[in-house]
Amino acid sequence: MKLHKEGYLIILYSIIILSLLNLSFIFLINITILSFAIGIISLVLFGLIINFFRVPNRKISLNDNHILAPSDGKLVVIEEVEENEYLNTKCIQLSIFMSPLNVHKQWYPINGKVEYTKYHPGKYLVAWHPKSSTENERSTIVVSAKNGTKILFRQIAGAVARRICNYAKEGELVTQENEAGFIKFGSRIDVFIPKTSIINVKIDDKIIGGKTILATI
Numbered sequence: 001m002k003l004h005k006e007g008y009l010i011i012l013y014s015i016i017i018l019s020l021l022n023l024s025f026i027f028l029i030n031i032t033i034l035s036f037a038i039g040i041i042s043l044v045l046f047g048l049i050i051n052f053f054r055v056p057n058r059k060i061s062l063n064d065n066h067i068l069a070p071s072d073g074k075l076v077v078i079e080e081v082e083e084n085e086y087l088n089t090k091c092i093q094l095s096i097f098m099s100p101l102n103v104h105k106q107w108y109p110i111n112g113k114v115e116y117t118k119y120h121p122g123k124y125l126v127a128w129h130p131k132s133s134t135e136n137e138r139s140t141i142v143v144s145a146k147n148g149t150k151i152l153f154r155q156i157a158g159a160v161a162r163r164i165c166n167y168a169k170e171g172e173l174v175t176q177e178n179e180a181g182f183i184k185f186g187s188r189i190d191v192f193i194p195k196t197s198i199i200n201v202k203i204d205d206k207i208i209g210g211k212t213i214l215a216t217i
Contacts, residue, residue, distance in 0.1 A: 007053025060177035139166040
């Protein structure tokens with residue numbers, strides 16, 4: 001396991017701030033019990049930050065017919081919708097909710113070519129809000145698979161998240177083991193797949209990015 005590059009500055013700032021906070025309690029206030037409590041709280045907070053920016057080592061099994069989960073989390077939505085940003089057709093929407101404890105790196109769900117990518121500024125509604133998919137800060141990525149199937153997935157910021165990192169570039173050839181992006185803190189991923197896809201997951205399933213097969217095309 002390693003730490004994600006998006007966390008380097010935050011981890012550095014956390015070390016500086018927490019160190020100064022603890023030193024001020026030890027040398028200036030000098031209340032032993034309170035200083036000890038602040039030290040324990042600081043260690044817990046720092047541990048949570050390190051945990052958030054972790055990047056596990058995962059061996060991804062590439063398969064042109066599998067739509068793999070682009071992120072860790074919990075499956076909260078499976079429904080037929082009209083996708084109006086790019087595909088302009090009825091699709092099956094699969095939504096994955098990520099808590100702050102999940103790995104927040106995103107992988108490409110399918111092998112192919114990045115056909116479209118766009119960032120949208122927006123609100124910061126809670127990630128499970130029905131309108132978060134269209135009103136929150138978000139980035140949309142469309143990958144055209146080798147058989148011509150287009151898979152759209154959307155990084156959506158939550159109430160805590162304030163920065164979406166989208167690494168997709170139009171025209172780039174990608175595989176399921178490549179990194180598509182990163183979202184800082186709680187968030188959500190929506191995946192839009194063809195209605196003809198065979199769904200392999202159900203509501204409330206624990207999802208593992210790059211491992212869980214969401215559907216087969």
